Amino acid sequence: DLYMEIRTLQQKDLEQMSVLYEELLHGEKMTMEHMEKMFRKIQKRKDVTVLVAADGDRCMGTVTAVLCYGLDGTFMVVENVVVSKACRRKGVGKSLFEKIDELAEQNNCGYTILVSSDFRKKAHKFYEDMGYTDGVKGFRKVYK
Numbered sequence: 001d002l003y004m005e006i007r008t009l010q011q012k013d014l015e016q017m018s019v020l021y022e023e024l025l026h027g028e029k030m031t032m033e034h035m036e037k038m039f040r041k042i043q044k045r046k047d048v049t050v051l052v053a054a055d056g057d058r059c060m061g062t063v064t065a066v067l068c069y070g071l072d073g074t075f076m077v078v079e080n081v082v083v084s085k086a087c088r089r090k091g092v093g094k095s096l097f098e099k100i101d102e103l104a105e106q107n108n109c110g111y112t113i114l115v116s117s118d119f120r121k122k123a124h125k126f127y128e129d130m131g132y133t134d135g136v137k138g139f140r141k142v143y144k
Contacts (some may be wrong), residue, residue, distance in 0.1 A: 004060065006094065006099045009050035014039060016059035017052075024082040053070055053083070053092045060087040063096045065103055065112075076104045078114040081123070097130045115140055 009017070016033045021030055042048050047068075053061040061083035068075050078100060083092045106114050115138035116123050 003055050004095055006051055006095050007054060007056050009052050009062070009128060010038065011036075011039065012057065013052055013054070013059050016057075017062060020059060020082045021080070022061055023085060024080060047105060051082075051096055053087075053096050060084050061092040061096055062131045063100060065100055067107055067109070073110045074108055076107070077099070077113040078112055081114070081116075093126055094130070097107070113138075 014032060018030055018032065018035060021035075022028065042050060047066060049065045051063050051065065052059050062080065063078060064080040066079065069075055069133075071099045081093070081096070083096075099114060112131065112132075113136070114127065116127065
């Protein structure tokens with residue numbers, strides 16, 4: 001049976017996170033220097049949480065949650081969702097999203113939103129199973 005702990009990202013996780021992100025980014029690699037720089041920035045922010053599903057020191061999945069504030073209230077943006085191919089369909093994503101729900105409730109969020117690429121049909125089915133609806137259309141502008 002799979003042991004799993006949902007916790008915040010730690011420095012020791014960065015090497016394994018690079019492997020997860022490589023899956024997320026379809027083979028694109030990130031340097032450890034870049035990841036360490038971003039990790040230091042994230043650590044200084046109270047409104048950004050990077051969660052890790054871990055089995056001991058093994059990172060099986062991750063998700064990033066960003067608290068946002070508007071005049072109408074607080075909401076959360078969910079980004080960079082990835083579960084290792086070897087760990088899919090074993091409750092890893094579900095456990096990460098349960099923790100996202102806890103964070104959203106603790107911070108009085110009115111809703112959470114996420115954006116997913118059109119071609120990720122299996123991911124869309126998972127998000128719907130987690131209570132997300134497709135009643136909105138997402139847009140993204142890339143600056144690279």
